[in-house]
Amino acid sequence: GAVVSQHPSRVICKSGTSVKIECRSLDFQATTMFWYRQFPKKSLMLMATSNEGSKATYEQGVEKDKFLINHASLTLSTLTVTSAHPEDSSFYICSALGQPYNEQFFGPGTRLTVL
Amino acid sequence: SQQGEEDPQALSIQEGENATMNCSYKTSINNLQWYRQNSGRGLVHLILIRSNEREKHSGRLRVTLDTSKKSSSLLITASRAADTASYFCASPTMRNQGGKLIFGQGTELSVKP
Numbered sequence: 001g002a003v004v005s006q007h008p009s010r011v012i013c014k015s016g017t018s019v020k021i022e023c024r025s026l027d028f029q030a031t032t033m034f035w036y037r038q039f040p041k042k043s044l045m046l047m048a049t050s051n052e053g054s055k056a057t058y059e060q061g062v063e064k065d066k067f068l069i070n071h072a073s074l075t076l077s078t079l080t081v082t083s084a085h086p087e088d089s090s091f092y093i094c095s096a097l098g099q100p101y102n103e104q105f106f107g108p109g110t111r112l113t114v115l
Numbered sequence: 116s117q118q119g120e121e122d123p124q125a126l127s128i129q130e131g132e133n134a135t136m137n138c139s140y141k142t143s144i145n146n147l148q149w150y151r152q153n154s155g156r157g158l159v160h161l162i163l164i165r166s167n168e169r170e171k172h173s174g175r176l177r178v179t180l181d182t183s184k185k186s187s188s189l190l191i192t193a194s195r196a197a198d199t200a201s202y203f204c205a206s207p208t209m210r211n212q213g214g215k216l217i218f219g220q221g222t223e224l225s226v227k228p
Contacts, residue, residue: 001160032214043203043218044158093157097214103148104214106157 002028004096006107013084014115021079021110023094029074030096034104035067038091050077074098084114121204121219129227134191136222138204139184145207147180147187148216152201161189161202196228 003026013019023033032051036044048069050056056069066088068080077096081088091111095104120139128134140147146165150158164171164180164187171178177190191198201223205216 004157006157034215041223043220046215046217049215091155095158103160103163104216106150106159108157109155111155 001103002026002096002101002105004030004094004105004107006092006094006110008110009108010111010113012113012115015085016083018080018082019084019112021081021092021094021112023077023079023096023107025075025096025098025105028096028098028101030077030098031074032097033071033077034095034097035069035077035079036093036095038093038109040091044093047079081112084112086114088112089114121202121222123222124220125223125225127225127227128194130194130196132194132226134194134198134224134226136189136202136224137186138188138219139186140204140206140219141185144182147178147204147206149176149178149187149189150203150205150218152203152221154200158203191224194224194226196226199224199226 005024007022035047038044046059047062048056048058050069050071052071052074058064071077091109093109095106097104122137148163149161152158162173162178164178175192180187201221203221204219208215
């Protein structure tokens, strides 16, 4: 299957700072990327859907000004957590969907800890 | 909101035993997928079963789908310690909105050597 990478794998930051997480599809062009958030021992919660070249579509209850998503190319989407607070600490996972595949491929996740 | 409910939430078995996990969903689906997640890692796609299929096999995995009961099960036969992970079912949203998936709550499987 295809490979999706995320960077960084883990980040610790101070409250009030902004953190950028990258999601890359390494060997295919991802027309759509998804961002999920996962709390410990919980399921994945879809935050937003990102289509290349257009604005992301956010799920209900997800603040778009808090979680900025950019999908500027067919291989890269970024999630920026602005003015991070301890309650933003979580595991963030991206997935990518694109030809010639019919399934989503998931990145390895980014562990964010806000102090 | 998550439409999938999975049971059990946690399952602990001995190596060699079979593990069965169940998933129920609320709306009509085109397909249902099962994923595996090792602790602190991303998800790995295991198997997809379409709404017109009742059973599907892949190696030691067997998935069933009962659309009348809106439920699916994942059976892992002859389990190994390396099968220890969380397992999630997922299905496309009702209107199949551009690939969006809704995940179940997951089953945490522990296989003891």
